[in-house]
Amino acid sequence: MFECPVPIGEYDRVTLAHGGGGRMTHRLISKIIAPLFDNEYLRQLHDGAILKLEGRVAVSTDSFVVSPVFFPGGNIGDLAVNGTVNDLAMCGARPRFITLSLIIEEGFLLKDLWEILTTVKVRADEAGVEVVSGDVKVVEKGKGDGIFINTTGIGEVLEGVDVSPSNVKVGDKVILSGHIGEHGIAIMSVREGLEFETPLKSDTMNLWPLVEAILKVGGPAIHMLRDATRGGVATVLNEVARSAGVGIVIEEERIPVREEVRGACEILGLDPLYVANEGRFLSFVSPDVADDVLNALRRVPGGEGAEVIGEVVEEHSGTVVMRTWMGGTRVVDMLSGEQLPRIC
Amino acid sequence: MFECPVPIGEYDRVTLAHGGGGRMTHRLISKIIAPLFDNEYLRQLHDGAILKLEGRVAVSTDSFVVSPVFFPGGNIGDLAVNGTVNDLAMCGARPRFITLSLIIEEGFLLKDLWEILTTVKVRADEAGVEVVSGDVKVVEKGKGDGIFINTTGIGEVLEGVDVSPSNVKVGDKVILSGHIGEHGIAIMSVREGLEFETPLKSDTMNLWPLVEAILKVGGPAIHMLRDATRGGVATVLNEVARSAGVGIVIEEERIPVREEVRGACEILGLDPLYVANEGRFLSFVSPDVADDVLNALRRVPGGEGAEVIGEVVEEHSGTVVMRTWMGGTRVVDMLSGEQLPRIC
Numbered sequence: 001m002f003e004c005p006v007p008i009g010e011y012d013r014v015t016l017a018h019g020g021g022g023r024m025t026h027r028l029i030s031k032i033i034a035p036l037f038d039n040e041y042l043r044q045l046h047d048g049a050i051l052k053l054e055g056r057v058a059v060s061t062d063s064f065v066v067s068p069v070f071f072p073g074g075n076i077g078d079l080a081v082n083g084t085v086n087d088l089a090m091c092g093a094r095p096r097f098i099t100l101s102l103i104i105e106e107g108f109l110l111k112d113l114w115e116i117l118t119t120v121k122v123r124a125d126e127a128g129v130e131v132v133s134g135d136v137k138v139v140e141k142g143k144g145d146g147i148f149i150n151t152t153g154i155g156e157v158l159e160g161v162d163v164s165p166s167n168v169k170v171g172d173k174v175i176l177s178g179h180i181g182e183h184g185i186a187i188m189s190v191r192e193g194l195e196f197e198t199p200l201k202s203d204t205m206n207l208w209p210l211v212e213a214i215l216k217v218g219g220p221a222i223h224m225l226r227d228a229t230r231g232g233v234a235t236v237l238n239e240v241a242r243s244a245g246v247g248i249v250i251e252e253e254r255i256p257v258r259e260e261v262r263g264a265c266e267i268l269g270l271d272p273l274y275v276a277n278e279g280r281f282l283s284f285v286s287p288d289v290a291d292d293v294l295n296a297l298r299r300v301p302g303g304e305g306a307e308v309i310g311e312v313v314e315e316h317s318g319t320v321v322m323r324t325w326m327g328g329t330r331v332v333d334m335l336s337g338e339q340l341p342r343i344c
Numbered sequence: 345m346f347e348c349p350v351p352i353g354e355y356d357r358v359t360l361a362h363g364g365g366g367r368m369t370h371r372l373i374s375k376i377i378a379p380l381f382d383n384e385y386l387r388q389l390h391d392g393a394i395l396k397l398e399g400r401v402a403v404s405t406d407s408f409v410v411s412p413v414f415f416p417g418g419n420i421g422d423l424a425v426n427g428t429v430n431d432l433a434m435c436g437a438r439p440r441f442i443t444l445s446l447i448i449e450e451g452f453l454l455k456d457l458w459e460i461l462t463t464v465k466v467r468a469d470e471a472g473v474e475v476v477s478g479d480v481k482v483v484e485k486g487k488g489d490g491i492f493i494n495t496t497g498i499g500e501v502l503e504g505v506d507v508s509p510s511n512v513k514v515g516d517k518v519i520l521s522g523h524i525g526e527h528g529i530a531i532m533s534v535r536e537g538l539e540f541e542t543p544l545k546s547d548t549m550n551l552w553p554l555v556e557a558i559l560k561v562g563g564p565a566i567h568m569l570r571d572a573t574r575g576g577v578a579t580v581l582n583e584v585a586r587s588a589g590v591g592i593v594i595e596e597e598r599i600p601v602r603e604e605v606r607g608a609c610e611i612l613g614l615d616p617l618y619v620a621n622e623g624r625f626l627s628f629v630s631p632d633v634a635d636d637v638l639n640a641l642r643r644v645p646g647g648e649g650a651e652v653i654g655e656v657v658e659e660h661s662g663t664v665v666m667r668t669w670m671g672g673t674r675v676v677d678m679l680s681g682e683q684l685p686r687i688c
Contacts, residue, residue, distance in 0.1 A: 048403055148447055
């Protein structure tokens with residue numbers, strides 16, 4: 001990966017002085033962070049970055065407090081980039097820039113910080129986004145939990161694209177981009193000390209390549225996009241049903257869930273429909289383009305498991321109903337509490 | 345102020361479920377937060393907001409972890425808006441939009457959250473910025489400290505304006521916009537239980553009206569702007585001296601410090617030059633416009649205490665020197681540690 005320009009000892013830790021605004025803060029930023037993300041915007045040395053942007057601009061912010069910070073398949077740095085890039089993608093916007101703000105607990109290992117920062121760098125490069133503004137704060141031991149990261153993303157909405165809950169129509173097909181529940185179960189398996197024969201990894205990924213592919217084949221027939229993070233697929237479907245004032249029917253047997261996730265959910269007493277994903281999204285599309293969209297998704301890495309899982313109906317407006325594999329139906333409601341706190 | 349659309353009991357508290365992504369999160373956002381900040385962007389109900397922006401766009405991010413959250417003269421909500429708006433102002437950009445991301449500790453009083461949110465609303469309205477994207481996370485008791493807030497600001501750089509460290513020239517006058525140290529001392533006085541006859545209040549304010557006024561009279565002769573937050577005036581001067589490769593000389597007797605701040609600094613063993621401000625900034629301007637800039641500043645509320653405190657020199661490049669009131673000189677260095685942790 002990247003070598004830190006300043007040697008970091010095995011037990012070197014973040015101190016309050018790294019966030020105090022004096023020489024230690026200056027060094028952390030100018031000797032370690034700025035060189036890693038070096039670009040023309042950071043070189044301006046302003047309090048902010050000055051950007052040129054064209055057309056409609058999408059903006060989204062997200063704070064990440066995932067626990068543990070390192071988990072199977074990634075770390076908080078993966079989520080901080082992919083999560084925000086994905087929120088832009090869900091607006092039909094090509095991700096261009098992100099900001100990066102760290103709240104670090106005193107005593108956090110500097111080598112862990114470096115690993116997270118290099119992860120942010122790798123994911124940002126992959127996604128074609130540049131880190132244009134940043135901030136570092138340090139809180140006393142016991143007043144934080146390792147590291148929290150906020151990223152705010154800025155993207156450019158593709159010309160002619162208009163995805164919005166208000167565009168969802170009766171008859172629209174609901175397409176899910178892949179197997180669900182893997183991020184949530186990867187996190188829970190660490191917390192609960194579960195072990196699997198094939199270790200489950202977080203599904204965290206940049207969804208923009210998938211979104212770009214389907215916008216190309218579907219154009220204005222792509223009505224709405226939403227990634228299924230906290231609260232999982234069930235929560236997103238409920239939000240859409242309410243905000244668009246439509247009913248949604250899904251077919252249980254069409255929902256792709258890996259055997260390991262199903263098993264872990266049984267052990268943990270969770271329903272995969274509510275488990276968080278960090279690399280899966282739902283698209284609501286006109287029925288006439290559904291096959292093309294599905295095929296386009298399946299051709300992009302990370303979209304191989306895509307399925308049409310249901311459709312938008314006129315009945316039971318505001319409610320999501322699932323046809324179970326046994327042939328019955330049940331209402332899929334929003335959960336009231338925290339099924340999985342600090343999953344992202 | 346604003347009345348909360350949902351009645352809040354005296355002892356109602358934030359729970360993990362408020363950050364879990366289910367119904368409680370949905371309610372907090374849709375019934376309390378969204379109505380307060382209601383605008384055309386939030387009504388899009390996207391994962392992100394879609395904005396129209398013109399010309400050069402300035403972006404800046406900042407996380408606020410101030411302790412205590414409520415202090416004389418304001419609360420974390422004042423800082424979260426003013427701090428980010430000021431970073432945009434320092435780029436010569438008219439603030440337009442902010443994002444708002446909350447990391448709340450389980451058990452935080454809902455009425456305190458409401459008070460902070462309404463403060464954000466009032467300050468945002470005053471500054472003419474709209475909250476266009478947000479996020480709420482909740483961490484377990486003991487894994488945070490009340491509330492941390494990230495704001496990211498987006499502004500439009502005024503036409504013809506070019507403020508940058510690289511524009512600072514030998515001969516430039518250094519103008520300070522007002523009395524220093526009041527924010528830092530207001531915070532420290534609460535932490536240390538100090539009491540003053542006239543209570544000291546934080547200087548937190550929106551600096552854009554001052555910046556707009558001086559850009560109008562100074563135009564391209566305004567070379568650089570920087571607010572003196574963490575690390576205070578001394579740290580900013582050092583950063584400028586280093587990044588512009590110039591020397592800076594300041595006159596001790598010209599630096600406006602109120603008697604109460606001076607007294608508190610003596611008690612606490614602090615140097616006001618290093619104490620954080622949240623409503624003071626330095627401008628580096630051509631000597632020929634210095635008087636006009638000074639007069640313009642003094643005419644705007646919050647700029648009455650402005651003074652020319654020094655100038656940029658060819659000698660001792662990278663170093664800040666102060667002529668003391670006794671007639672000697674001393675080097676004003678960057679501090680290495682945390683003088684005042686969690687001041688913003």
